Amino acid sequence: MDQSPPRNTSVTVADVAHKAGVSKATAARVLGGYGTVSDRVREAVTAAARALDYRPNELARSMTTGRSGTIGVVVGDIENPFFSLAVRGITDVARQAGFTVILINSGEDVAAEKAAIRTLLAKRVDGLIVSPAKESDVEHLREAFRSGLPLALLDRGSDELDVDTVIADDRHAAEAVTCRLLSLGHRNIAYLTACDTPDHRFRTAKDINTGSVRRRIEGFLGACRDAGLTGMEQWIHVGAVTPEHTQRIAKGMLQSALRPTALIASDSVIGLEVFKVCRELGLSVPHDLSLVSFHDADWTSVTTPPVTVVRQPVYGLGETVAKLLVERLNGERQDARKVVLKTEIVERASTGEPIQGER
Incomplete structure (x- = not known):
């Protein structure tokens, strides 16, 4: 008889390991996404975790892997449809890569942006995506980057930062x-x-x-x-x-x-x-x-x-900058990349010749 704990109890790594017929250390490697195991073992552990409705302890995992599984995002105005759609692109990519997004609005204010960066650093985010409020005032971003934290810029580049950047033409x-x-x-x-x-x-x-x-x-x-x-x-x-x-x-x-x-x-x-x-x-x-x-x-x-x-290409801006950051987080090492996405003019009916005499 299956002695697996019912779904309404707290399922542990040991429970998953028992059901999958592997050691606790092996189950931890699969569930934590580190180390090497065979495809057969990975499938067995994954199936057991799904059957038991296993929910990872994020704090414990962060202590084990040194990562929080979060990406910090700072934009100028979340009420602006531009940023709303760009953030959707970021979150879609982040979710698929196993990351949660922490979003903070700067209100296009440098002081608020600096406070946001301090908050995100305190929460130990794994990486940052920022749309700088003032491109000439980025020392706080430089310090974060120098500390080893992966950083990418959205919509607004900076000549003072040699980091991945995605902008439109x-x-x-x-x-x-x-x-x-x-x-x-x-x-x-x-x-x-x-x-x-x-x-x-x-x-x-x-x-x-x-x-x-x-x-x-x-x-x-x-x-x-x-x-x-x-x-x-x-x-x-x-x-x-x-x-x-x-x-x-x-x-x-x-x-x-x-x-x-x-x-x-x-x-x-x-x-x-x-x-x-x-x-x-x-x-x-x-x-x-x-x-x-x-x-x-x-x-x-x-x-x-x-x-x-x-x-x-607003969604594409968010999608692309998130992909660049995730690649960094996955250990890809290469020079900073600058991606410029194309725009297009959509002709409708709000333009015409000026009234005669007003040219």
Whole structure:
């Protein structure tokens, strides 16, 4: 008769070993994922663990293997659909590799990011994935990396850190969408971002600490220069950090004597607020304002008109950065890798030629 403990009791490694007909040490190697055993033994132990509904003691396993089975992830804004989808890509890969994700939101604040890193280090995570709030302030990340903790960067790289990095081709995407607006006849093209400066005014791309946005602005300005336009820095607006800030900035632009005929929103959260402001002011999209948004959020395809977007491989960004980190955690040694994923422009009905006389 099978003397295995019932499922409602705490099943131990010894119980699994007894049912599988192997030693406790052998069962521990299989269940802990270390050491070498034959395929037959591994299958027997795995089957026994499944039959007994064995649940590993994570604390005991971490003491044995020196690993916690967790990955720490720090992103700028978990309410932003961009980061939500990227984190989904991370967690899917992590789960398949046997890791649990601990997610912390920095609110795009460096001090909060530093506190998050300290918390994750205290929890002894096996690796870190971070989307840095300020790419010029990464000493805390460098220290974590120097301590031997595998680190990978999501969406935002840093020239000061030689670590695995996954980004999108933001500059090329901004160039392409700007050229599209220029070809339609637009010259008064605004760019609106949540990134900010001390006096809330944009002067140079070096003012922007978020690399992905900086690359987009560089692409925007580069396309304008190639078209013979100068002084386009005046059309870049910063500080759209909340819906209220975004609405105030958008209203100021759209009610001014020299208003834009086209606007590029640096993310879909900003794009949605601009769309709302247009409705509130009685402006027609695209007749009065051509609108383009980065990130193909769900709302962009169901509005009237649907919004032209730069579709970023958001899930792929998370998926890829997690795969790179898992490879490191599995012992692969190679130089730091930088992966750049392609974007695409999805043409919808929110762009058109500017009104005659406003070109």
